[in-house]
Amino acid sequence: MKIDELLSKPSEWVRSDSPNSKIVMTSRVRLARNLRNVPFPGWAKKPDRQRALDLMRPVVEALPEMASCFSDSLDNLAALDKQMLVERHLISREHAAKNAGSGIVINDKETICVMINEEDHLRMQAIKSGLQLKSVFKTIDKVDTELEEQLDFAFSPRLGYLTACPTNVGTGMRASAMVHLPAMVLSDQINQVVQAVNKLGLAVRGLYGEGTEALGNFFQVSNQTTLGEREADVIERLNKVILQIIEHEENARCTLLEKKPRLVYDQVGRSYGILSQAHTISSKESLNLLSLMRMGVDLELLPAATRTIVDELFIAVQPAHVQRIAERKLTAEERDSSRAELIRQRLQDVPRPNNPPPIGSTELA
Amino acid sequence: MKIDELLSKPSEWVRSDSPNSKIVMTSRVRLARNLRNVPFPGWAKKPDRQRALDLMRPVVEALPEMASCFSDSLDNLAALDKQMLVERHLISREHAAKNAGSGIVINDKETICVMINEEDHLRMQAIKSGLQLKSVFKTIDKVDTELEEQLDFAFSPRLGYLTACPTNVGTGMRASAMVHLPAMVLSDQINQVVQAVNKLGLAVRGLYGEGTEALGNFFQVSNQTTLGEREADVIERLNKVILQIIEHEENARCTLLEKKPRLVYDQVGRSYGILSQAHTISSKESLNLLSLMRMGVDLELLPAATRTIVDELFIAVQPAHVQRIAERKLTAEERDSSRAELIRQRLQDVPRPNNPPPIGSTELA
Numbered sequence: 001m002k003i004d005e006l007l008s009k010p011s012e013w014v015r016s017d018s019p020n021s022k023i024v025m026t027s028r029v030r031l032a033r034n035l036r037n038v039p040f041p042g043w044a045k046k047p048d049r050q051r052a053l054d055l056m057r058p059v060v061e062a063l064p065e066m067a068s069c070f071s072d073s074l075d076n077l078a079a080l081d082k083q084m085l086v087e088r089h090l091i092s093r094e095h096a097a098k099n100a101g102s103g104i105v106i107n108d109k110e111t112i113c114v115m116i117n118e119e120d121h122l123r124m125q126a127i128k129s130g131l132q133l134k135s136v137f138k139t140i141d142k143v144d145t146e147l148e149e150q151l152d153f154a155f156s157p158r159l160g161y162l163t164a165c166p167t168n169v170g171t172g173m174r175a176s177a178m179v180h181l182p183a184m185v186l187s188d189q190i191n192q193v194v195q196a197v198n199k200l201g202l203a204v205r206g207l208y209g210e211g212t213e214a215l216g217n218f219f220q221v222s223n224q225t226t227l228g229e230r231e232a233d234v235i236e237r238l239n240k241v242i243l244q245i246i247e248h249e250e251n252a253r254c255t256l257l258e259k260k261p262r263l264v265y266d267q268v269g270r271s272y273g274i275l276s277q278a279h280t281i282s283s284k285e286s287l288n289l290l291s292l293m294r295m296g297v298d299l300e301l302l303p304a305a306t307r308t309i310v311d312e313l314f315i316a317v318q319p320a321h322v323q324r325i326a327e328r329k330l331t332a333e334e335r336d337s338s339r340a341e342l343i344r345q346r347l348q349d350v351p352r353p354n355n356p357p358p359i360g361s362t363e364l365a
Numbered sequence: 366m367k368i369d370e371l372l373s374k375p376s377e378w379v380r381s382d383s384p385n386s387k388i389v390m391t392s393r394v395r396l397a398r399n400l401r402n403v404p405f406p407g408w409a410k411k412p413d414r415q416r417a418l419d420l421m422r423p424v425v426e427a428l429p430e431m432a433s434c435f436s437d438s439l440d441n442l443a444a445l446d447k448q449m450l451v452e453r454h455l456i457s458r459e460h461a462a463k464n465a466g467s468g469i470v471i472n473d474k475e476t477i478c479v480m481i482n483e484e485d486h487l488r489m490q491a492i493k494s495g496l497q498l499k500s501v502f503k504t505i506d507k508v509d510t511e512l513e514e515q516l517d518f519a520f521s522p523r524l525g526y527l528t529a530c531p532t533n534v535g536t537g538m539r540a541s542a543m544v545h546l547p548a549m550v551l552s553d554q555i556n557q558v559v560q561a562v563n564k565l566g567l568a569v570r571g572l573y574g575e576g577t578e579a580l581g582n583f584f585q586v587s588n589q590t591t592l593g594e595r596e597a598d599v600i601e602r603l604n605k606v607i608l609q610i611i612e613h614e615e616n617a618r619c620t621l622l623e624k625k626p627r628l629v630y631d632q633v634g635r636s637y638g639i640l641s642q643a644h645t646i647s648s649k650e651s652l653n654l655l656s657l658m659r660m661g662v663d664l665e666l667l668p669a670a671t672r673t674i675v676d677e678l679f680i681a682v683q684p685a686h687v688q689r690i691a692e693r694k695l696t697a698e699e700r701d702s703s704r705a706e707l708i709r710q711r712l713q714d715v716p717r718p719n720n721p722p723p724i725g726s727t728e729l730a
Contacts, residue, residue: 262644262702269642277638279631279721337627356644 001070001108003081007324010312011088012109018130022298023246025178025218025311026089027133029140029235030125032163032172033147036154040164041102041117049101053116059150060105060114060122065143068108075100080329083320089127091115112143119164120172122147131246133175133239137231160227171231176222177242182295183252185217186267193248197221200241216287216314221245253299265356268296276347280336286317286343301353309346316342366435366473368446372689375677376453377474383495387663388611390543390583390676391454392498394505394600395490397528397537398512399519405529406467406482414466418481424515425470425479425487430508433473440465445694448685454492456480477508484529485537487512496611498540498604502596525592536596541587542607547660548617550582551632558613562586565606581652581679586610618664630721633661641712645701651682651708666718674711681707 013026034040038052053073061071074082074095082096090106095118103116115123124147126140147153154162160170168174184190194204205220221242223234256264271292275281294310296302315321322339323330330338378391399405403417418438426436439447439460447461455471460483468481480488489512491505512518519527525535533539549555559569570585586607588599621629636657640646659675661667680686687704688695695703 266644266705269644270639273638273640273642274635275638277634277717279627279634340631352642 001068003070003072003077006070006106006108006110007081007084010315011090012111013127013129014308014311014315018128018132020246021130023180023249024131024242025180026127026129027131027136027175027177028089028125028127029133029137029173029175030123031140031144032120032161032168032174033122033124033144033151034154034162034164035121036152038121040119041121042119042164046101049117052121053101053103056116056122056151057103057105059147060116062150063143063146065112065139065146066105066107069105070108071105072103073100074098074102074104077104080320080323084324087315087318087320090125092118092123094118095123112139114143120168122151131177131239131242133177133235133242137175137235141231168226170225170227171229171234173226173231173234174222175235175238176220177238178218178220179242179245179249180216180218180291180294181245181249181252182217182291183249183256186263187252187256189248189252190219193245194219197241197245200237201225202238202241215284216291218287218291253295257299261356264295264299265301265353267292268299268301268353272296272302272347272350272353275343276350278340278343280333281340281343282336283317283319283322283339286339287314290314290317296353302350306350309350313343313346316346366433368435368437368442371435371471371473371475372446372449375680376455377476378492378494379673379676379680383493383497385611386495388545388614389496389607390545391492391494392496392501392540392542393454393490393492394498394502394538394540395488396505396509397485397526397533397539398487398489398509398516399527399529400486401517401519403486405484406486407484407529411466414482417486418466418468421481421487421516422468422470424512425481428508428511430477430504430511431470431472434470435473436470437468438465439463439467439469442469445685445688449689452680452683452685455490457483457488459483460488477504479508485533496542496604496607498542498600498607502540502600506596533591535590535592536594536599538591538596538599539587540600540603541585542603543583543585544607544610544614545581545583545656545659546610546614546617547582547656548621549614551628552617552621554613554617555584558610559584562606562610565602566590567603567606580649581656583652583656618660622664626721629660629664630666630718632657633664633666633718637661637667637712637715637718640708641715643705643708645698646705646708647701648682648684648687648704651704652679655679655682661718667715671715674715678708678711681711 035052039048041049044052057071060066061069085091086093086096088110090110090113091104092115095102095115101117105114111127113125124140124143126136128136156162161172163169163172181190184193197204201224203222203224206214223238271289275289275293290310290313293302294307297304297307297310317339319335322335322342325342326338400417404413406414409417422436425431426434450456451458451461453475455475455478456469460467460480466482470479476492478490489505489508491501493501521527526537528534528537546555549558562569566589568587568589571579588603636654640654640658655675655678658667659672662669662672662675682704684700687700687707690707691703
């Protein structure tokens, strides 16, 4: 499968009919694995790295999960295509910066993705829409088992899987859910939640993981530790916390609608108004306004069918995706114009949001 | 005529079919006059002020121009009604703060208005839409002549008309035009214009005169001096400068449309988008967005019929007017909701603004 084929359609995981997908955008689990007696990619000489890639890539490609897949060495990919893979959460920013000696194998649905010679020899992830941590873990666990039958992984009976960075030693697992928390942000409760989640030993990060901004009211909640706890227990614990976060966000939405209905209608209405009428818009502003429209769909101010349009736009408005549609490299200013045009097109059949209860009702407080 | 009758309809001068009314909202001329041998209102004792009012009010009411008019003592007016008169540019903020001993006479079209015992015994103004300084002066000059036949005005052969503040001594005349200069503001040329106009001995002020903000890209240009120049010459000079300002603004609009069409379409589109979808909005934000929509009408991005809607809204969105529509005193938060509802209602039949030339055209620079 060619990269164009992969990138010409929205990712499979942009679906709205998954469990809890109102608030949980995606569930992801990634495992870090390394070959025994082969230097870690960061330490390896170029020929070692190439040899490791040549050894691993065919094994990954031969997985039954990869029957139909895209597979390539990173030096064969254009910068724009790599950036698109980052925007789709398929590869890390760090991996996108790599070239010869590193590779990538992705199944056609974009639900399984294996980075070769990122920080570790293998970084494999599974991703699905909604809250499906257990199912996602099952998927990637099977891939891991299949690979381990063919490859000799560096494993210490005392520590578990060995990794380039000590924070991953043990399970090598990072499980995460991308949660959408606009009501928590609007009602200034988000910091409390972040602190509470941190106390439980879990991390809260921005849209693109560690060190990135919480754009569009999206937060990535993940386990911090990889030692001393079984994978299934970590998943179970994370799942429980996410369910609590969902409950908090749902309560915050109800409270907002009850106590400050005009604020909610105003935020949703303005977002729709700007997105459907702007002629130049940054990706940051787009994400933040799309976020409020998404909340509008959840609160039934906008038709349910709008969610898929909005969710696809979250990816499509990002810089590399915008340039792909334009079929050429664009200046920042041109991107802002193209992005606005794309959004206006996609929203043109979306009706105006509903009106709030009449003025003078007791809800106005 | 009762105050309710006067205030229940938009002011006559909110018209779009006057000369140069695209850029000149209104032309106004006011004259300051005082009675001979009667203390100025600021110095007078209460009984003196009341006596002066009782002397002048019947004379003003008897003018042929006031055949159908509203006339009252200020202590009979509710605070909200006085504020509405301010918002309609009929009386000054200072006059609105006055009570017994001061009065107001306004013709039914709201084109002639006489304040009694403001800073001077008489402050009479004529106001019309568009650039009609000469005609406006003619109107108020006639009123002045008629009044002078009945009243003995304080006049010095050497200085001219005597006034409470020395800055008005001489003609007692302040002629002004309210100009709408969004393109000058968008292209950062407004400060140059203000400086150039100041050098010509004219003043540039905000929406409500001296010391007020330039809301909605409206600027009031007026003569500074009242000594040493005949009224007709002052009017002529002001008229010439206004014509130049119109030309500058028109050029700025053409340049913007040519060099930065997307900026123009974006500003107009977003303004329409927000105004037609917001559920809570301040008067300041409303004025600024209405201003951009008004420019959109002038540039034919919106139907011509939209101008009257927008021009009426400039007055109707202001705090006292919003409360009049709600028929009760509102909190700031309630005003913002009521204002947003009013705007959405008035804009509901206004179609979306036009789209810009296709992306990729050379105009995108």
